[in-house]
Amino acid sequence: MDIPRALKARAAEAGAAFAGIAPAEPFPEAAAYKRWISSGMHGSMDYMARNQESRENIAAWYPEAKSVLVCAFAYAGNAQRQADAGQGRVARYAALPDYHPELKRRMEEILAWLKARVPEADGRIFVDTSPLLERLYARYAGLGWIGKNTMVISPKAGSYFFLAGLAVNIPMAHDEPAADHCGSCSRCIESCPTEALSEDRVLDASRCIAYFTIEHKGRIPAEFRSKIGNWIMGCDVCQEVCPWNRFAGQSAVFPPALPENLPLNEFPSMDKDSFRKKYGQTPLSRPKLNGLVRNSLLAMGNSRDASHRPILEEFAANPDPILSEQAAWSLARISEAPPEARA
Ligand code: B12
Structure with missing residues (x-):
């Protein structure tokens, strides 16, 4: 049996849009990760500075690893609608059920399938949370190139896909890295509202x-607030402007769960129990209710819509200093003269 080929066919059966095989080696681009950490670009994501050895070399995570199957699960969803002043924007991936448990289950099935056919085979799966540089395996598995927006971009499917992997203890013929097709395009760099990307x-x-909207727990620094606009959960700007996303495919795995725009007054008026019931199984559980309240208050300020004043006034007196300060900032922003009225 041609194992690599059969394994990729099994991945397709499990819902992967495409898959490839990388060697389980350390790759030179991992040096960029070390520079990223030492220059503090991980912000308050302390977990990103842990387990540096395994991010540089998969052997520190799974010593028997010889090859890595990397699968791309498409999630493009519908084209996004612009939100109105009463709504906040949610990144496309976050409008679906949480992908972690579903993709882990599918990768476990692939591993079980392999073990049933190759008795000496064993492996370890990873979906986002393991301390590995997943995009590098995707690149060396031929799924796509690492674009200027740092996304893995596939020439046939753009970048709206999740990565899920299976490191195995058997050597296999691997795929070749995909060629880079960003060319002279730099739309993502130019469009990023907070200038987070560089060449x-x-x-x-x-x-x-x-x-800021998903991972950061504290105050959002003042210099970034107006640039965040109406994003309340994640951001897709650097993918929306990418020309390769005209090839993005629909999800074969997830039905759309939420609308991509949510009312800004929903989270500030919700209690923890109803939040857990409604959003507990979605990516919105990551920033938690508190994070989404902070983000909604911020977006209310950026909407400049005076109808948000009563909620903001209520939160300006909230005992949580992060929420009260954010609400005060947003009230002041609503009171500012509209941009066209300024000299
Ligand atoms: C931490 C994290 C974040 C952080 C930091 C993102 C970042 N760019 O580092 C934050 C919270 C900002 C984030 C945001 C998002 N994330 Co995220 N995130 C991760 C996580 C957990 C780790 C990423 C990491 O290691 N970063 C450290 C940097 C240094 O590594 P890197 O991004 O891989 O960068 C590589 C390149 O810079 C490359 N490189 C450097 N120099 C050069 C030079 C050349 C020439 C080349 C070719 C390459 C190259 O080498 C680096 C090292 O591998 C991964 C899952 C995982 N375990 O890998 C998901 C992951 C990267 N995220 C994912 C997604 C979907 C998102 C969002 C789209 C969600 C959203 N809509 O809000 C955004 C996209 C933002 C963006 N443009 O990256 C997907 C990406 C899938 C894909 N097609 O690429 C992943 C793989 C999760 C998954 N399993 O599907 N994320």
């Missing part, structure tokens, strides 16, 4: 809207 293909996460 060197590294994202300064400590400036990224996705980082």
